Amino acid sequence: MPYLEAIWANKILTNGGPFHQQLEKALCEYLGVQHLALFSNGTLGLVTALQALRITGEVITTPYSFVATAHSLLWNGIKPVFADVHPDTLNLDPARIEAAITPHTTAIMPVHCYGHPCDVQAIQKIADNYNLKVIYDAAHAFGVQDAGGSVLRHGDLSVLSFHATKVFNTFEGGAIICPDAKTKQRIDHLKNFGFVDETTVVAPGINGKMSEINAAFGMLQLQYVGDALAKRQAIDTAYRAALHNVPGIRCVQDAGQQVSNYSYFPIMVEPDYPLSRDALYQKLKDNHIFARRYFYPLITDFPMYRGMPSASRENLPEATAAAQKVLCLPIYPALTLEQQDQIVAVIREAAV
Numbered sequence: 001m002p003y004l005e006a007i008w009a010n011k012i013l014t015n016g017g018p019f020h021q022q023l024e025k026a027l028c029e030y031l032g033v034q035h036l037a038l039f040s041n042g043t044l045g046l047v048t049a050l051q052a053l054r055i056t057g058e059v060i061t062t063p064y065s066f067v068a069t070a071h072s073l074l075w076n077g078i079k080p081v082f083a084d085v086h087p088d089t090l091n092l093d094p095a096r097i098e099a100a101i102t103p104h105t106t107a108i109m110p111v112h113c114y115g116h117p118c119d120v121q122a123i124q125k126i127a128d129n130y131n132l133k134v135i136y137d138a139a140h141a142f143g144v145q146d147a148g149g150s151v152l153r154h155g156d157l158s159v160l161s162f163h164a165t166k167v168f169n170t171f172e173g174g175a176i177i178c179p180d181a182k183t184k185q186r187i188d189h190l191k192n193f194g195f196v197d198e199t200t201v202v203a204p205g206i207n208g209k210m211s212e213i214n215a216a217f218g219m220l221q222l223q224y225v226g227d228a229l230a231k232r233q234a235i236d237t238a239y240r241a242a243l244h245n246v247p248g249i250r251c252v253q254d255a256g257q258q259v260s261n262y263s264y265f266p267i268m269v270e271p272d273y274p275l276s277r278d279a280l281y282q283k284l285k286d287n288h289i290f291a292r293r294y295f296y297p298l299i300t301d302f303p304m305y306r307g308m309p310s311a312s313r314e315n316l317p318e319a320t321a322a323a324q325k326v327l328c329l330p331i332y333p334a335l336t337l338e339q340q341d342q343i344v345a346v347i348r349e350a351a352v
């Protein structure tokens with residue numbers, strides 16, 4: 001209420017108001033990054049990131065993601081070229097990226113899937129060799145760190161989502177992390193219709209601004225994010241302990257990051273589990289437990305992508321297999337131990 005009262009009192013509702021400025025600064029500090037531009041959602045962040053770097057032609061990306069990753073390319077008139085993922089991390093496999101490069105390739109758009117970092121070194125090496133830009137869809141990677149610090153420092157730009165389902169949320173929201181003040185300035189122009197001042201428009205920008213009310217919720221959430229992450233970590237640990245000896249259930253391992261955000265708890269329902277993935281999904285649902293088949297269907301199975309040569313299942317065997325097996329179990333700070341026991345009991349029941 002005090003935050004809302006502050007908005008009513010100063011009568012600034014949007015257009016880079018005080019909460020917007022505070023949140024950009026606070027997030028830079030929290031995440032350990034230099035420059036960050038808030039957005040009204042992550043998808044507009046992705047669309048604008050591609051505009052900011054003037055990406056055209058073909059961009060290599062993953063089919064194993066939320067559909068917004070590839071949609072951001074189509075919204076820019078860019079052709080997505082899909083490459084397969086690595087079976088362990090479910091992130092783009094660098095070897096497959098290199099094989100997908102053509103003379104039209106201008107960039108790579110990898111996803112830190114489930115907040116598990118991509119092979120950033122290998123990806124940067126390919127980008128350097130072929131003079132490509134790298135835009136990370138880091139929608140899942142809030143707060144994740146590798147040995148050198150925030151994973152958001154890698155590539156040319158990284159894009160976060162602050163959607164209601166994310167570890168840190170502003171109800172709807174997102175951000176672009178950029179390396180220098182000049183790039184941030186261009187992004188800030190692009191997210192405000194291209195306006196530089198009252199009478200100057202320098203680019204065909206969009207309206208991607210975060211409102212004061214969303215930024216205020218961000219400032220509030222930031223106070224609780226440490227506690228939320230600690231609770232998620234405890235849930236993750238308990239799931240791993242309870243499920244490690246259930247035949248046919250494999251918990252997806254992290255990618256060796258230093259600090260995780262425990263944003264998802266994906267399991268693979270393998271052939272030696274007595275039920276199919278979809279049967280387990282339904283059984284959980286019948287018990288009022290709502291797991292998610294995340295990511296299924298693959299992006300490449302949707303009508304606007306499936307006709308593309310790179311979308312064929314033969315090109316994407318690992319992503320295709322993962323989409324058939326994956327189930328993300330409930331994980332959120334308020335999940336109680338009793339509730340977690342119930343979830344595990346339903347999964348175990350079928351296995352005995």
Ligand SMILES: Cc1ncc(COP(=O)(O)O)c(C=O)c1O
Nearest residue numbers: 041042043066068139161162163
């Ligand atoms: C991998 C990925 N990319 C992009 C998005 C889009 O973000 P938003 O919902 O904030 O537009 C999401 C989630 O919503 C996502 O999971």
